[in-house]
Amino acid sequence: MAWGWLQRFVRAGRSVACSALLVACAQIHNDPINQPLTAGVKPGAELGRDVETFYDDTLIALSFSGGGTRAAAFSYGVLTALDQIPTPGRSTSLLDRVDFVTGVSGGSVLAAYYGLKKRKAMADFKQRFLLRNAEEGLQTSLNLTNIARGLQGGINDSTQFPKWLDDNLFDHATYRSLLFQRRPFVWINASDIYNRTPFVFGNVIFGALCSDLSSYPISLAVAASAAVPVVFAPVVVQGFPGGCSVPLPAWVERVRSNQDAPPVLKLFANALERYHNGEVRFVKLLDGGLVDNYGLAGLTIARLASDTPYGPLEPEEGVKIRRLIFLVIDAGRAPSGAWSQTVEGPSGVTLVTAASDTATESGAVGSYSAFQGTIEDWQNALIDWRCKLSAAERRRFGSPPGWNCKDVKFFVGRVAFDQLDPQRAAALNAVETRFVLPPQQVDLLIDAGGDALRSNSTFRSFMASLGRAPRRGRPVASPAAGPHEAAVQPN
Numbered sequence: 001m002a003w004g005w006l007q008r009f010v011r012a013g014r015s016v017a018c019s020a021l022l023v024a025c026a027q028i029h030n031d032p033i034n035q036p037l038t039a040g041v042k043p044g045a046e047l048g049r050d051v052e053t054f055y056d057d058t059l060i061a062l063s064f065s066g067g068g069t070r071a072a073a074f075s076y077g078v079l080t081a082l083d084q085i086p087t088p089g090r091s092t093s094l095l096d097r098v099d100f101v102t103g104v105s106g107g108s109v110l111a112a113y114y115g116l117k118k119r120k121a122m123a124d125f126k127q128r129f130l131l132r133n134a135e136e137g138l139q140t141s142l143n144l145t146n147i148a149r150g151l152q153g154g155i156n157d158s159t160q161f162p163k164w165l166d167d168n169l170f171d172h173a174t175y176r177s178l179l180f181q182r183r184p185f186v187w188i189n190a191s192d193i194y195n196r197t198p199f200v201f202g203n204v205i206f207g208a209l210c211s212d213l214s215s216y217p218i219s220l221a222v223a224a225s226a227a228v229p230v231v232f233a234p235v236v237v238q239g240f241p242g243g244c245s246v247p248l249p250a251w252v253e254r255v256r257s258n259q260d261a262p263p264v265l266k267l268f269a270n271a272l273e274r275y276h277n278g279e280v281r282f283v284k285l286l287d288g289g290l291v292d293n294y295g296l297a298g299l300t301i302a303r304l305a306s307d308t309p310y311g312p313l314e315p316e317e318g319v320k321i322r323r324l325i326f327l328v329i330d331a332g333r334a335p336s337g338a339w340s341q342t343v344e345g346p347s348g349v350t351l352v353t354a355a356s357d358t359a360t361e362s363g364a365v366g367s368y369s370a371f372q373g374t375i376e377d378w379q380n381a382l383i384d385w386r387c388k389l390s391a392a393e394r395r396r397f398g399s400p401p402g403w404n405c406k407d408v409k410f411f412v413g414r415v416a417f418d419q420l421d422p423q424r425a426a427a428l429n430a431v432e433t434r435f436v437l438p439p440q441q442v443d444l445l446i447d448a449g450g451d452a453l454r455s456n457s458t459f460r461s462f463m464a465s466l467g468r469a470p471r472r473g474r475p476v477a478s479p480a481a482g483p484h485e486a487a488v489q490p491n
Contacts, residue, residue, distance in 0.1 A: 077449020
């Protein structure tokens with residue numbers, strides 16, 4: 001999240017906030033532009049089943065964390081490295097095998113652009129975004145009017161950042177360009193600050209709102225995902241209760257009536273019900289990192305909501321799959337500051353930054369741990385189901401010759417600064433969370449992303465399971481897994 005802007009606001013606010021209240025505040029305009037769902041349009045029934053994304057026995061999924069341009073550049077370095085690694089037994093690179101991408105805040109910019117242009121995004125994303133000043137269309141000056149606007153709800157509204165993104169990157173594309181396409185499938189994640197849940201831009205939520213996702217601008221979804229509180233006013237999405245005959249997914253009522261349902265699932269089910277019945281008419285969206293800076297909650301919910309051992313996959317996919325890897329590309333920074341060495345502090349700007357970083361990081365670690373457990377349980381349930389299939393069922397679901405019901409390995413890993421050598425990690429941690437960075441820092445982040453991937457133990461184990469281990473990048477402190485890495489192995 002771009003907390004650099006918020007720091008400057010707090011610093012100025014301490015001295016002139018009282019005066020700002022005397023300024024005539026301009027009205028914040030964040031009028032919703034989403035359209036009602038038209039007759040005959042099917043918004044999708046289940047989270048994760050909007051499009052077919054799984055084509056063979058290997059599934060590669062990536063999560064791009066929040067962190068402004070720092071996160072986008074680090075994640076771009078990972079994609080660049082994937083494009084340099086051949087797929088074992090095929091003429092394509094691993095970049096062409098990425099099935100699913102989820103993004104938050106700065107990571108959502110790359111996720112959306114890569115989803116739109118696929119490998120063509122690699123040719124110009126650096127020039128069109130990473131080396132540009134994406135803050136140039138924003139109100140960033142410290143004056144009484146801006147401080148008053150911040151106190152009113154947000155300095156910048158939804159007419160500024162989305163316009164820059166459309167003019168310079170997305171070319172006014174809508175979700176129609178992302179839906180019903182072949183890989184990769186893309187999720188953009190914001191935070192519903194009323195329901196305190198993730199807001200995944202997809203057909204399930206828009207179906208609950210009786211709204212048409214296909215006409216919604218991608219730039220506005222990305223802006224919602226990156227909308228730091230106070231710096232941006234919330235992006236607003238309108239519901240149209242009673243405006244369509246689309247029912248909620250069947251699992252929603254089952255979860256809402258289950259007292260023992262996992263809290264993350266129940267909160268999300270309750271939010272869908274509120275959208276659908278009109279209790280929440282206008283959904284207010286801010287930075288996705290407020291509830292899930294890794295963008296994992298959506299997939300966790302999709303699995304927990306399933307009432308089958310293979311869901312959210314189809315049974316044919318559950319039989320076919322052999323390898324799955326899910327990598328979190330984490331551009332979060334380590335703790336910093338000298339105030340931990342004194343009795344006094346933190347105070348002022350440092351206090352706001354420390355509090356926001358604490359909330360973001362603790363939430364991300366919690367969601368990651370829950371995700372690891374969910375994936376492990378999924379793998380075990382899938383193996384158990386596969387091994388109990390009858391011969392007729394195996395034929396119906398398309399099991400290949402020599403099929404082994406236990407040959408399933410799911411890998412979950414984290415690619416991050418702290419897995420590089422200390423000096424390099426310190427340089428990366430010093431990079432600000434902004435949407436404009438010096439070119440040398442951009443290059444530093446891109447190179448680090450590639451090297452961190454190649455040296456990542458989870459990724460190397462995954463590649464070894466396919467019959468190939470990638471060459472290591474620059475030396476790292478240790479080839480051992482980082483504190484959040486895990487390879488899930490079958491029992």
